[in-house]
Amino acid sequence: MSTDSFSSTSAETVKFDVFDGLEGEEIRAIVDATTRKTFASGATMCRQGEEGQSMYFIVSGRVQISVKQDGEPRPVILNTLGPGQHFGEMSMLNCSPRTATATAIMETEVARLDHENFQKLVNSIPGFTANLSRTLGVWLRGQLSGEKASRAIRVLGIVRRGSRHAQLGAAVAKALSGVDPSIISWSTDPALWESVNVTTHEIDSDGTDTIPGLAEQIEQHSHTIIDFEASKATPRQLLQCERIWWIVDRDEHEPTELEKIQRSINEVPALAKRLQIVEVHQRAEQIPPLLSHQLELVHPTLRIQRHGQGKFFGYRVQDIARLQHVLQGVTLGLVLGGGGARGLAHIGVIQVLEDHGLYFDRIAGTSAGSIVGCGYAATMTTSDILELINMEMTPPKWVQKLPSGKRWYLFMDFRRGRIDPKLRRYLHDYDLEQLIIPTCTVAVDLVEGNQIVSTTGDTVSSICASANHPLFGSPIMRGETALVDGGILNNVPATVLRNQGADFILTVDVGSELDPEFGKMKKDRAGSLIRKVGYMSTLLRVLDIIQRGHSKTHIAQSDFVIVPKCAAYPFEDFTKANELAEIGRTAAQESADDLVNTLKQYLTKSE
Numbered sequence: 113m114s115t116d117s118f119s120s121t122s123a124e125t126v127k128f129d130v131f132d133g134l135e136g137e138e139i140r141a142i143v144d145a146t147t148r149k150t151f152a153s154g155a156t157m158c159r160q161g162e163e164g165q166s167m168y169f170i171v172s173g174r175v176q177i178s179v180k181q182d183g184e185p186r187p188v189i190l191n192t193l194g195p196g197q198h199f200g201e202m203s204m205l206n207c208s209p210r211t212a213t214a215t216a217i218m219e220t221e222v223a224r225l226d227h228e229n230f231q232k233l234v235n236s237i238p239g240f241t242a243n244l245s246r247t248l249g250v251w252l253r254g255q256l257s258g259e260k261a262s263r264a265i266r267v268l269g270i271v272r273r274g275s276r277h278a279q280l281g282a283a284v285a286k287a288l289s290g291v292d293p294s295i296i297s298w299s300t301d302p303a304l305w306e307s308v309n310v311t312t313h314e315i316d317s318d319g320t321d322t323i324p325g326l327a328e329q330i331e332q333h334s335h336t337i338i339d340f341e342a343s344k345a346t347p348r349q350l351l352q353c354e355r356i357w358w359i360v361d362r363d364e365h366e367p368t369e370l371e372k373i374q375r376s377i378n379e380v381p382a383l384a385k386r387l388q389i390v391e392v393h394q395r396a397e398q399i400p401p402l403l404s405h406q407l408e409l410v411h412p413t414l415r416i417q418r419h420g421q422g423k424f425f426g427y428r429v430q431d432i433a434r435l436q437h438v439l440q441g442v443t444l445g446l447v448l449g450g451g452g453a454r455g456l457a458h459i460g461v462i463q464v465l466e467d468h469g470l471y472f473d474r475i476a477g478t479s480a481g482s483i484v485g486c487g488y489a490a491t492m493t494t495s496d497i498l499e500l501i502n503m504e505m506t507p508p509k510w511v512q513k514l515p516s517g518k519r520w521y522l523f524m525d526f527r528r529g530r531i532d533p534k535l536r537r538y539l540h541d542y543d544l545e546q547l548i549i550p551t552c553t554v555a556v557d558l559v560e561g562n563q564i565v566s567t568t569g570d571t572v573s574s575i576c577a578s579a580n581h582p583l584f585g586s587p588i589m590r591g592e593t594a595l596v597d598g599g600i601l602n603n604v605p606a607t608v609l610r611n612q613g614a615d616f617i618l619t620v621d622v623g624s625e626l627d628p629e630f631g632k633m634k635k636d637r638a639g640s641l642i643r644k645v646g647y648m649s650t651l652l653r654v655l656d657i658i659q660r661g662h663s664k665t666h667i668a669q670s671d672f673v674i675v676p677k678c679a680a681y682p683f684e685d686f687t688k689a690n691e692l693a694e695i696g697r698t699a700a701q702e703s704a705d706d707l708v709n710t711l712k713q714y715l716t717k718s719e
Contacts, residue, residue, distance in 0.1 A: 126195045130243040138237050146223035151216040153351035154382035160213045164203025166226045172327045173220025179212045218352040263441030269338045269353030277359045278304040281339045285310045287436045299339035347380040356386050362393040385410050395419045402546050415548050433471040445614030446472035447606045448481030450599035451623030452683030455480020457676035459494045460696025461620050475551040476605040478598040482553040482578040489549035504534035505686040519684045526585035535572045542571045553578040554598030554605045563601045606669040619670035625679035
């Protein structure tokens with residue numbers, strides 16, 4: 113950390129918000145009272161709880177403001193500041209301990225104003241005091257209104273071995289440029305970026321020339337992507353990045369890459385808070401187990417698939433979209449509600465979402481929604497999921513002709529344990545954490561009367577518990593729990609995704625609308641035509657009404673809701689899969705324009 117005088121020239125080239133409306137002599141008085149300090153990336157500039165001895169004006173670089181809250185495993189990020197902004201004034205104004213921690217997230221130059229000079233300036237320059245109060249008031253108003261700090265990653269580093277995965281950064285940049293053209297890139301191999309319409313600079317060997325230029329450029333662009341060939345990346349260069357995606361290809365150099373990551377962390381421990389593994393594997397019939405490692409990283413592994421060779425090499429568009437969302441600092445959640453066979457409408461909804469290029473980062477499913485959600489997260493296509501239903505859940509023709517044959521067929525599937533092997537033919541022995549998209553299922557424990565949210569463990573077992581309708585299957589005894597269908601308490605688990613950090617939630621609700629016909633009755637029929645209703649039909653209707661009441665509470669956490677018109681289809685009738693999928697398509701198409709516009713506005717606001 114270096115210290116010397118801070119010149120007024122720097123103040124003139126960087127516009128400081130606290131200098132608004134001040135005379136030149138007043139600005140010079142403030143500048144002359146400061147000293148310059150340069151903090152290395154990762155350095156703590158001031159710490160929560162310490163006595164405040166100074167405030168800081170940011171000349172270059174970026175500073176993250178965070179606070180440690182009781183019960184939270186990691187500090188909560190309040191804001192990220194750049195040139196022209198300031199921090200530390202609150203403890204100076206009220207002579208109290210620091211309320212937050214400030215950390216340099218790249219090499220950062222500041223002008224430090226100590227407490228003694230601060231008091232002199234506050235007393236002698238009223239405009240300075242007014243500006244401090246104004247900027248503090250703006251910040252407090254944002255906090256009180258619940259306004260979230262942007263989690264967008266302004267500076268992203270991508271570390272790859274060789275040239276093959278240079279396409280990853282280029283693909284993310286291309287996708288992001290469609291919604292935000294203010295992107296710039298740096299690369300150790302700029303020629304590999306020629307196909308992308310993004311300005312690309314070359315990184316020098318040690319960063320001496322790159323880092324000052326980088327600090328200047330990031331203030332002119334919303335996102336900066338730095339592409340490193342692994343052998344050319346230096347710790348100093350990596351520490352200029354807010355997040356570092358380290359690519360590990362399952363078919364190339366996997367042990368070598370993990371060892372190199374560990375050596376880098378051993379050399380510079382601060383990297384552990386920024387590194388995130390991007391695990392790449394070839395698209396195949398089955399997805400491989402999650403990459404096993406002992407690295408202590410803050411950020412979870414991102415899994416993506418590649419396909420093709422040579423000029424046909426590329427990545428799944430939905431995986432690039434998820435990486436784009438990480439860069440934008442948003443998590444999009446998809447909730448697929450329960451409803452028996454009506455849940456097949458989810459398939460059509462997903463088809464329309466894909467047609468419009470809408471992809472999600474987290475999925476929560478209940479009952480039938482867990483089947484579709486887990487299948488989709490396991491890279492099954494909508495056609496694959498339809499095939500699963502038509503091949504495995506549809507009774508033979510002769511059974512369909514029997515009185516209540518479809519209902520009894522489903523009853524026997526549950527009672528004889530046939531659901532598990534049917535699903536396992538398609539979902540194999542996948543664990544939930546193995547799925548490409550993080551996915552959870554919801555069941556209910558009859559012992560404690562609580563919902564059970566599964567985010568890890570065997571996928572098929574989790575689905576069987578979530579879809580275990582109490583009128584068809586016996587409780588699944590697992591440990592000290594007795595598990596049945598999650599729809600009893602949470603048929604549309606939007607609250608689950610919100611608690612997991614989803615920012616925007618799309619809910620597909622197939623179970624909240626009641627069938628207009630109960631037994632042989634309709635609302636508009638005369639009372640003389642009312643017939644006796646069977647025991648099973650009565651209980652199914654009671655559960656539908658209970659679920660409908662619970663759903664109103666949970667669905668309120670959604671940002672957008674699609675309700676396919678499938679209430680008239682019986683809970684147990686899986687013979688109409690194609691019809692129900694088409695109903696889902698129709699509902700999604702009717703909402704598509706509104707959804708696209710709503711999501712676009714949200715993503716623009718979040719940047």
